[in-house]
Structures are given as structure tokens and as C-alpha cells.
Amino acid sequence: MQINAPIQEQESIEPYYIQTSEGKQIQLNDEQVEAISIGLNFLSDRNKKFFCISGSAGTGKSTILKEIIKGWERFSCITAPTHEAVEVIGVMTGLKAETLHKLLGLRPDMDLEAFDSKNMLFSQLGKNGMLEYRLICVDEASMINDALLDI
Numbered sequence: 800m801q802i803n804a805p806i807q808e809q810e811s812i813e814p815y816y817i818q819t820s821e822g823k824q825i826q827l828n829d830e831q832v833e834a835i836s837i838g839l840n841f842l843s844d845r846n847k848k849f850f851c852i853s854g855s856a857g858t859g860k861s862t863i864l865k866e867i868i869k870g871w872e873r874f875s876c877i878t879a880p881t882h883e884a885v886e887v888i889g890v891m892t893g894l895k896a897e898t899l900h901k902l903l904g905l906r907p908d909m910d911l912e913a914f915d916s917k918n919m920l921f922s923q924l925g926k927n928g929m930l931e932y933r934l935i936c937v938d939e940a941s942m943i944n945d946a947l948l949d950i
Contacts, residue, residue, distance in 0.1 A: 838867035861891035
């Protein structure tokens with residue numbers, strides 16, 4: 800049996816190429832290009848406060864982020880809840896990154912007699928650096944615990 804149906808052409812976004820830090824040129828897929836477009840629209844609308852990029856590992860989230868914040872590097876901070884995540888996002892984007900704790904000026908409360916590594920408490924002992932930036936990009940936001948979200 801053969802079914803003949805008209806083929807509907809999907810509207811495709813113009814090819815979008817970027818240059819990696821290694822000098823390799825890669826073509827982004829339509830979803831990545833759309834994410835960049837949405838991100839750039841977010842940056843141009845001062846009424847919007849939050850923008851989320853989500854996806855599985857290896858889908859290009861860091862590449863998309865790097866493209867979105869081109870030209871905003873001086874006004875941007877990339878942060879994550881752990882040192883390991885900060886190191887990864889810093890390498891992937893080529894931008895300076897710091898832990899969320901450092902950005903917020905948080906330091907561990909150290910009572911050696913009551914210390915519990917699974918339930919560490921933090922106090923704001925340093926300067927809250929969030930106000931120095933117009934754009935704060937949080938990587939691995941799903942790893943932020945409730946106590947840190949309450950700050």
C-alpha cells in the first residue's frame with residue numbers, strides 16, 4: 800500500500816554558524832537558534848526577570864549561553880552552586896565564573912563542635928556581588944538547595 804500525501808514544508812531557520820574557541824565552525828540546529836533568539840529578546844526587554852535554558856547533557860546549553868551574552872560579558876556573571884560546576888561552565892563558555900555562595904558573599908558558619916558537613920550553614924559575611932551585574936547566569940540551578948533559595 801502506498802499513501803500519497805502532500806509534503807508540507809516546515810519553515811526552517813536560516814543556517815547559523817558559530818566559531819568555537821578551538822577555531823572550529825559549527826552549525827546550530829533550529830532549536831538552538833530559536834533559543835538564542837528568545838534569549839536575545841529577553842535581554843532587550845527590561846520587564847522580564849527570568850529566562851531558562853534547559854536540556855540534556857551535550858545539547859549545547861553552554862554554547863547557546865555564550866552566544867546570548869556576547870557583548871554583555873562586562874555586565875554579566877556566570878555562577879553555579881558548586882566549584883566543579885563553576886569550573887565546567889567557565890571552561891565551556893570561556894568566561895569568568897564563581898560559586899553562587901561567593902557571589903552572594905556567603906561564608907560557612909564554623910562552629911567546630913556542632914559542624915555537620917551535610918547541613919552546613921552560611922552567613923553573609925562578605926559583599927553581595929549580585930547588584931554589580933545586569934545579567935546573572937546560574938548554571939546547574941537544580942542543584943541549589945532550599946536554604947540557599949530562601950536567601
